[in-house]
Amino acid sequence: MKICVFSSKKYDKRFITEANSANYDMQFHAVRLSQDTAILAKGFDGVCCFVNDDINANVIAQLGDQGIRLIALRCAGFNNVDLEAAKAHHITVCRVPAYSPHAVAEHACALILDLNRNIHRAHNRIRENDYSLDGLLGFDLYKKAVGVIGAGNIGRKFINIMQGFGCNIIVSDPQYHPTGSHEPPRVELDKLLASSDLISLHCPLNSETHHLINKNAIAQMKAGVMLINTSRGGLVDTKAVIDGLKSGKIGYLGIDVYEEESTLFFENYSDTFIQDDIFARLQTFPNVTITGHQGFFTKEALEQIARTTMNNIAQFAKGNLKQVHVVVAS
Ligand code: NAI
Secondary structure: OEEEEOOOOHHHHHHHHHHOOOOOEEEEOOOOOOOOOHHHHOOOOEEEEOOOOOEOHHHHHHHHHOOOOEEEEOOOOOOOEOHHHHHHOOOEEEOOOOOOHHHHHHHHHHHHHHHHOOHHHHHHHHHOOOOOOOOOOOOOOOOOEEEEEOOOHHHHHHHHHHHHOOOEEEEEOOOOOOOOOOOOOEOOHHHHHHHOOEEEEOOOOOOOOOOOEOHHHHHHOOOOEEEEEOOOHHHEOHHHHHHHHHHOOEEEEEEOOOOOHHHOOOOOOOOOOOOOHHHHHHOOOOOEEEOOOOOOOOHHHHHHHHHHHHHHHHHHHOOOOOOOOEEOOO
16 A cells, blocks of 8 residues: 655654554655645555645545545544545545544643633743732632533543533533433533533534534623633634623633634744734733644554554555445544
8 A cells, every 4th residue: 555644744754654564655745635735646545634634525536536545534523525525536534533532631621721720821920930910810610510512532531521620511412312410411502502611612523513603602601601622623703702702701712723723733833924813813812722733642642543544544455444435443
């Protein structure tokens, strides 16, 4: 198998190479897959892609014409792939459905604690020899109402952690069916929005969930609510959230993902200017913490991603992955 790896960083190369026990021919490229770069995959059997590769219908048509038969995603989400186009071109798409749900769930908690206790501001103050506490007032998480939207692999781990803080959890997820009293109740989205002190998003991005958090949803929320998004940027209408922050309706915002992140995250722009005015505005709020899609970025998760990706490729090579849709292999 010859696989062309897109959006690869030093760490991708390291972990994938370590997991490549079958010695497949892997060629690593730092560039994202797009219409301009798809040509790099000419002569390969498959491509290996990540969250911000642009795997739209045109790109897939080009890949199909070049003889590509496999798109091996090294991530859980597949919102960036046109599955119908892949099916039409007989290209199999596989992904890594669960690598370390702990990594993302723990990162959501890191954002919560950072925002609540103003850790980022305290850190800057201490470096300036400013040990005053004004402006750093937090609140106890104990007994707070936490709304979890999406209780799949990651959402459930997040619930476990927040239960450890003594939070009262409620869940909105059509597929969630609590079985015992230890499992938090399922509520309608409207109720979750209206009664949560903290809302954390753990559902996938699709046509139904795009801008799930919009002007109307924000209007229903409690004043001063904390909103956490470690799932996908498109779940949130960023302009509406900025309005919510300006009015004080949203008291805290923690995001690891951003709807226009694809040309921003994973790169170093420290020597230049950010052209995205909406993102730049977000960065001005003291009660906003942003990380650049690093929820997955733990040693354990990268090892598992590489292992599952190489196993998916091996299964495809053996003819075991025949479906032309997203294969749920783990
Ligand atoms: P999962 O598939 O195990 O769980 C998703 C859950 O969301 C399911 O229970 C599903 O029923 C529910 N859901 C679907 N539509 C919904 C809706 N309209 N409202 C409420 N719930 C809904 O997925 P998993 O592994 O928990 O991942 C969740 C998301 O986290 C992924 O789709 C991905 O976008 C994101 N993610 C982010 C990472 C990061 O580094 N920040 C890394 C990995 C995943």
